[in-house]
Amino acid sequence: MKVLLVLAHPEEKSFNGAMFEAAKEIFSRDGHEVKTSDLYRMGFDPVSDRRNFKSVKDPQYFKQQVEEGHATESGTFADDVEAELKKLEWCDLLILQFPLWWFSMPAIMKGWVDRVFAFKRVYGSGKWYDAGVFAGKKAMLSLTTGGGEAMYEPTGVNGDLHAILYPINHGMLRFVGFDVLPSFISWSPAHRSAEDRAAELERYKETLSQIDSLVPIKYPALTDFDEHFKLKVQVTK
């Protein structure tokens, strides 16, 4: 299996960093190929605009999808974007490793998505969701939280973490075709003992070593929707 690990944490010695290293170790041990994008150490630039391209399709008005379509046809993505595109296209499994900041991914990782998930190359022309470019590949979030698990339950003060992650799991990963594995959530490692953190790392390694057994999150198929992109059947609650 070809595995791409993407990390977004400013502190290399963080628990997120340790999880990233643990994933590298386990996948390498198990005979998989691993590539990485350690966004902070790479100095990845998350601002999306004309810098994404070597080419200019419309110099008067910048519409990102127009420029992305043009860059796809002419092979003119900026070098940093192209390098990430190649890794993304190469992998069978993508893991995004990040601390939950403001109920989403850090900006450096959001910008990785904004810039790299490019129109025509990564989605578009009917290629989305289960008909997406990356259909058949797997992706998984691995994240840490600040608050404890009770705060993120459906009746917790922060709201249901699965609902909070839906825009990422469904809107980013599933949108481009990935089968989305259940997120690995490490609750509040900063407030736990060194022993607990070590045990948590072991739990993560164990999960990764059995990743083939994880069942992807079930989403509706495109064929479940009508011509207005609304579900044909009413969802029962």
Next chain:
Amino acid sequence: MKVLLVLAHPEEKSFNGAMFEAAKEIFSRDGHEVKTSDLYRMGFDPVSDRRNFKSVKDPQYFKQQVEEGHATESGTFADDVEAELKKLEWCDLLILQFPLWWFSMPAIMKGWVDRVFAFKRVYGSGKWYDAGVFAGKKAMLSLTTGGGEAMYEPTGVNGDLHAILYPINHGMLRFVGFDVLPSFISWSPAHRSAEDRAAELERYKETLSQIDSLVPIKYPALTDFDEHFKLKVQVTK
């Protein structure tokens, strides 16, 4: 009223840019004070790390909350962060204007939140949600979508837009105390006629001129939660 308008769009002539200008015009006309953060034109840097600070509390290990707490006490935020903090603290009403990119805000705006919503200065020590630092102030999202409205209904292919915006409305704005006004959503302006877009701008101006009449989104109060931060009463469905 003191109004802070924050814009995240790479193209100045975009519909988002027009909405930003319309808001400036209406609030100025109605006698309010307006400040702006046009993040792309400012060249705002969205990457959050030691660059946020002039000071170093712990040179061995970067923990953002520790450095934020220290910078709050010693007044040592980096100039770009401090300038945004001052605007945020100054305003009575905050409007975030952005195109929905990957079911969230563009990275340049996410980084504005990551860097500026600082521990001890903007939240912490029991100051969150309805007990937050900005309690009594109002905030509103104004956004454009790529897809049409049907796609974003609860049974639409993209999922319920209000659920998609929950991590922003509740997790960012409400978290720091704002009363969150209903989002102004401009559906798919890129696929509409010039006349429709002009009418949409008028609808936005009309909404802003009557902003005092908008009823904030209802969220539970901190006193509704028990000592484990779970709702005391069961939610009925």
